[in-house]
Amino acid sequence: MPDFKQFLLADTAEGLTEAEILGVRVKPGDEVTVNQIVVEVETAKAAVELPIPWAGKVTEILVEPGQTVEVGAPILTIDVDPAGASSANGAAAEEEMKPLVGYGSKKVAAKRRARREATPAAPVAVKGGYVPLAKPPVRKLAKDLGVDLTALTGSADGVITREDVQRAAAPAKPPQTGARERRVPIKGVRKATAQAMVASAFTAPHVTEFLTIDVTPMMELRERLKNHPPFASVKLTPLAFAAKAVCLAAKRTPDVNASWDEAAGEIVYQDYVHLGIAAATPRGLMVPKIRDADAMSLPELAAALEQLTATAREGRTPPEDMVNGTITITNVGVFGVDTGTPIINPGEAAILAFGAIKDMPWVVDGELAVRKVLQLALSFDHRLVDGQQGSQFLADVGALLADPALAITY
CATH class of the missing domain: 3.30.559.10 (Chloramphenicol acetyltransferase-like domain)
Structure with missing residues (x-):
């Protein structure tokens, strides 16, 4: 029987409240082992590689590079292998994710997420059109770039990705010749x-x-x-x-x-x-x-x-x-x-x-x-x-x- 656990962004005991996702090193369907590095994040102080405390199969990635997430936010979902789970902490059936070694003592409750069916996603129909499928960071990117999501077709089984938005924005907002300033977010x-x-x-x-x-x-x-x-x-x-x-x-x-x-x-x-x-x-x-x-x-x-x-x-x-x-x-x-x-x-x-x-x-x-x-x-x-x-x-x-x-x- 599947045993789903969510891997959360843990408190590193340095006053961390949020971190930026630099990269995710696994994808849905990948088998992972105990203490395998699965994601790299950038805190206000350093780039940190995060190991996962369980073995099993990755079922869902809940973040993407460039996204800023808060402590306690889920990063990915894993179908835990019973043998691997017990070797990680000696308690495969625990409902609470324990922080990684060296990441403080804060405990964050992990909520079970139902397995997502592997069927193509479809836009939600509404009066006068439809609501395009896109994750919140992608919606924010589209808003920042002035891209109308309803005019796009998602390339990932109907889901609109960052690349879809960036491609749509490129012809509409070409680089300005002779621009004398640039803006960079204040972060990290x-x-x-x-x-x-x-x-x-x-x-x-x-x-x-x-x-x-x-x-x-x-x-x-x-x-x-x-x-x-x-x-x-x-x-x-x-x-x-x-x-x-x-x-x-x-x-x-x-x-x-x-x-x-x-x-x-x-x-x-x-x-x-x-x-x-x-x-x-x-x-x-x-x-x-x-x-x-x-x-x-x-x-x-x-x-x-x-x-x-x-x-x-x-x-x-x-x-x-x-x-x-x-x-x-x-x-x-x-x-x-x-x-x-x-x-x-x-x-x-x-x-x-x-x-x-x-x-x-x-x-x-x-x-x-x-x-x-x-x-x-x-x-x-x-x-x-x-x-x-x-x-x-x-x-x-x-x-x-x-x-x-x-x-x-x-």
Whole structure:
């Protein structure tokens, strides 16, 4: 006897309310196994692949690429194989879909859906014409493009698809020659970033301080370390030195690594550094974290930065790596920019902007010389960090980059 279950968009325990469907990897009639990836979605933080917790046969796909769905919404229906269902969770007859591992504890009731007959769909006749068959997203697309659905014939057994609408719209709305603007929906990473930055800018009183330093010794050390065995398999970048300096300096000025708990009326001092690294990706600005960065050696930090950057650019950063940071570095130097006034990530006390390293004139022992020069900018929350503390932290970071040998004194 058929046992239909609906696979729902689960809560990922990161405050997720909705997600955009990037792709569905199965179709009706496909056999699936436990933990097989069936759909990829884009949340406000990352692209996420969702595995299905049952084995069985897919009977219906309820979403399509480009559609935005809410948490708890059904994605597909599956006729569960009893053996596969029991191997998934040990309870094939459960009426409630349990969240996927790592997706929080929220439970959403699954409603049974009757099996859809495999007969061609037909338009519904009404007085003066008929109601064309099309899913809600297709109807919205038709409305946006100005396409009259009653003038179309559905290509999928009478059901009008997105492709039908797009074909109908193409001749009616040709591209405009010389158009000087384009419109893109505000969603995903861009929407989340905008909300977070506005919240931070109007919640935390920002103060920004600047420091220019000679990092020639750091760059010379970097060249020497490239031939050192622990660094043979990693890319040692100036950002790795900055990450190490931030972790060391935060131990001396813990206020910059604290957070403001408005609800509890408390300042929370973290005895660990979950270091955020602002990364520009094709999907927008992302800030993945290096957990317990303060416990890492320089080679370990260099390797972690390399992996973090690659994963972020591919859009594969796990949602859990996007939350609960304690302090952040933004590397504006990769764009050739000297420095800036960065906005603090919500929940953190400070963010350091790491500028471009350039050959510049510098006075050394009373004489002018060409040196490797770097500008730093530190923005901090003045509720948590006073001027003296912010200045001390920035000075410590600068000193460590200007003379890395100071690290043995920290």
